[in-house]
Amino acid sequence: MRGTRPLSSLSAVAVALLVAGCGGQAADHTAASGPAAQGFPVTLSNCGVQSTYQRPPQRAVSLNQHATEVMLSLGLERSMVGTGYLDDKILPEYQAAFDSVKVLSKEYPSFETLLAAEPDFVYGGFTSTFAEKEGRGRPAFTKAGINTHLNIEACPGGPVTMATIDEEIRTVAKIFGVPERAEQQVDKLHGTLDQVDGKLAGVAPVKVFVYDSGDKTAFTAGGKGIGNELIRRAGGVNLFADVDKPFGDVSFEQVAERAPEVVVIYDYGDQPVEDKKKFLLAHPALKDVPAIKNQRFAVLPLSSTVLGVRVPAAVESLARQIHPDRFR
Incomplete structure (x- = not known):
């Protein structure tokens, strides 16, 4: 994993973004131009962090394979400015969409690299995405005015089941204002499970x-x-x-x-x-x-x-x- 460098080594755009975000206590992007989108603002609590979205993120970064593929399954590649850290080849049905997104690093990008991409949202699959010791803790993103979301397998409120996957997909879809896409994806996934259930009866x-x-x-x-x-x-x-x-x-x-x-x-x-x-x-x-x-x-x-x-x-x-x- 990569660490961070001193603030003095950040690119000009990254410094500007960091300074701009330092005054806020929560990542809510209230300074963005224009009125709130329909159905917004949306306030969500995720693994102990509360975030308010005035509008769907437009410059998202996904880190870890399962986070990236959740976003691509919802057709959100046009809202993404970066991605990183795959364990396997991307699923074939998402390859074309994935190829349209810039890969920021083979593994985790440094905080500097993330800031340089000017994201308004960072979605991580594992707790290691937001490693404090690497300078990528969620409070650092909040301070920079960037919302974050961590896959809820890292902090489940109860047993982790298919219902937890449904919740994760629906939450990400809600953040981006595309709830109908979540329902399509959930129906597709449960269709596969129903077929297996039939084969394994008894x-x-x-x-x-x-x-x-x-x-x-x-x-x-x-x-x-x-x-x-x-x-x-x-x-x-x-x-x-x-x-x-x-x-x-x-x-x-x-x-x-x-x-x-x-x-x-x-x-x-x-x-x-x-x-x-x-x-x-x-x-x-x-x-x-x-x-x-x-x-x-x-x-x-x-x-x-x-x-x-x-x-x-x-x-x-x-x-x-x-x-x-x-x-x-």
Whole structure:
């Protein structure tokens, strides 16, 4: 990740934007010209930050794959001046729209780079988007007159389910004044889930362990993220749903005790899936685990296991892998 440089190194336009925003206590853009748009102002509370939108953002920046794809699914590319930090290739149906948006950086841009794009809205997928230690804390954006939104998987008010995805899509659509687009997208996503539900009617759930990464301990999906719901909807039961957060570390001995029937590998980064499989197959603590003895693995890209528009397709993909007989 990139840090920030001293204020003296900022571009002239970035300094101007920062200075202009320093007088406000909240990012509401009341100084923008013209009357408020129909249905505005809109005031929303998101992960402890309250923001007021006098009109739909016109210079938005999205960071992290799932945030970017939520915006593109709502047809908001013309309101975007920048994006950054993909884990995978963009979904094919959004590629043309994505190509019309400037990529600010391969990973997280510095605060300086973000300010230079002159955004009026920054949408982040993970808490790391707004890392205080990197100079990108949400208060810094508020001080600069820039509204922010964090994907609500980072701060859910209750169980993270498909209803949480619906809420996220509807909230972003509300910010941009396009609520009807949210309903179209929600209907599309639930159509996929309904088809999977029909295929899996009456199926016996399979015991699943998610292996994200780790050699000393296993980094796995807990019960507070959409990954837990994804497994359930795909006809599985997450053996570490009792981990009280979206992701957490567990011992390989704990994995062995819970005896998963299938290991779901999250695919991302520099470690190939085949290397992860070899590591698990060779781990002495796992030699008697049914999933290891039977070499039952399923694979999902990480970008499909976080709260965004990919989840229903990921449910179908996982269901096909762990219950292939239901899809013949």
